Amino acid sequence: MRRIPIRTACLAAAALLAGLAGTPGPAAARELPDDYVVSRAPGVLPEGIAVARDGTMYVSSDGTGALYRGHVSRPELRPFPADGLRDRPSSLGVHTDRQGRVLSVGGATLTVHDRHGRLLATRTAxxxxxxxxxxxxxxxxxxxxxxxxxxNPVVHRAKIRGGTLGPLEPWLDIRGAFPQFPAQYWLLNGIVANESGTALLVASNGTEAVWRIGTADKEVDRVDLGEESFGPDGMVLHGRTLYAVLNYGAPHGVYIARLDGDLRTGTVTHRLTGEPFDLPTTLARYGCRLYVVNSQLDEPPGRPPYTVSxxxxxxxxxS
Structure with a gap:
């Protein structure tokens, strides 16, 4: 997840468990807002989003590095009091685990916070x-x-062993598999994994494609979406359904593809481009709804309020 491509852009006593990845539960069967206000302060520029199993929503700020928190049942978010982010001017990807901990990245750091905002871990790439x-x-x-x-055309990895998060280290330089592509413009964005963790899908604006990477053998292959191939920003993978946000090279919006069981080929089934998006960057899935971030990154600092649709x-x- 990232800004549009025209911009070149100790673990504490609490342990990180191997059950970090979680699946959101169903949304409440009551009417929910169609739009959420992340912030009314100038320059926030929201970028990433996560919705926890209990419906708690977290949104990151590319403009300030802050995190914001709300709930799918309420239309307004508030600043999340996350320790240790003052020196990180930009926060991008954000995710939650089954215990409600919040993982986010920005600049050179990966941070882990508990649900109260206490810093549990920082890892630097x-x-x-x-x-x-x-x-x-x-x-x-x-x-x-x-x-x-x-x-960099690099995927970093921090191992989880015995409940401990290891150092964040370079794991794969993708150029090694495809040296014919430009070295400088991979522009790696969203990343998702299948439930078993044996395959990753990585979005690349620079190659306008989604790439499949085997976690055991590091084999890299381009996902074949036929003539509908695209290089998205943020993504969500639910079973064999891939939800992808496009913000350049095609009408802005959410594109949905049905993939084969091995995540190597697929067909685009839906293009949700007529929605009121304002340079969408990524999305989260919760229940039967998709929550899409309106970043306004094409005209920074944008114009408050900053929203999620x-x-x-x-x-x-x-799916």
């Missing part, structure tokens, strides 16, 4: 082949946290 890291998005599997790097998931009950 090393510089890559093209310079300082610009961490973009993350996904949590049973045994690792994987993080994309906007500034909720739309119906047309595949609900079929």
């Amino acid at each position: 090393r510089s890559g082949p093209l310079g300082a890291p610009d961490l973009n998005d993350l996904v949590v599997t049973r045994d690792a946290v994987y993080v994309t790097d906007w500034a 909720a739309i119906d998931d047309p595949t609900c009950g079929t």
Whole structure:
């Protein structure tokens, strides 16, 4: 997850368990807001989003590095009092685990907070082949946290062993598999994993494609979406259904693809481009709704209020 491509852009006593990845539960069967106000303060520029199993919503700020918290039942979010983010000017990818902990990335750091905002862990990525890291998005599997790097064609990994989060280290330089592509413009964005953690899908604006990576053998393959191939920003994977946000090279919106069981090929089934999006960057899925971030990153600092739009998931009950 990241800004549009025209911009070049100790674990405490509490342990991180291998059950970090969680699946949101169903939304409450009552009328929910269609729009959520992240902030009315100037320059926030929301970017990432996560919705926890209990409906708690977290949104990150590319403009300030702050995190915001709310609930799907209420239309207003408030600042999340997360320790240790003052020196991080930008926060991008944000996710939650089954225990309600909040993982986020920005700049060179991966942080883990509890639901009260206490800092549990900070991990810092090393510089890559093209310079300082610009961490973009993350996904949590049973045994690792994987993080994309906007500034380098690198996927970083922090292992989870015995309930402890290891150092954040370069895991794969994708150029090794496809040296014919430009070294400077991979622009890695969203990242998701299948339930078993054996396969990752990585979005690349620079190659306008989604790439499948095997976590055991590091085999890299382009996901074949036929003539509808795209390079999205943020993504969500639910079973074999891939939800992807596009914000350049095609009408802005949410594109949905049905993938094969091995996540190597797929067909685009829905294009939700007529919604009131304002440069959408990523999304979260909760119940039968999709929550899409309106970043306004095309015209920073944008114009408050900064919002999240909720739309119906047309595949609900079929994925």
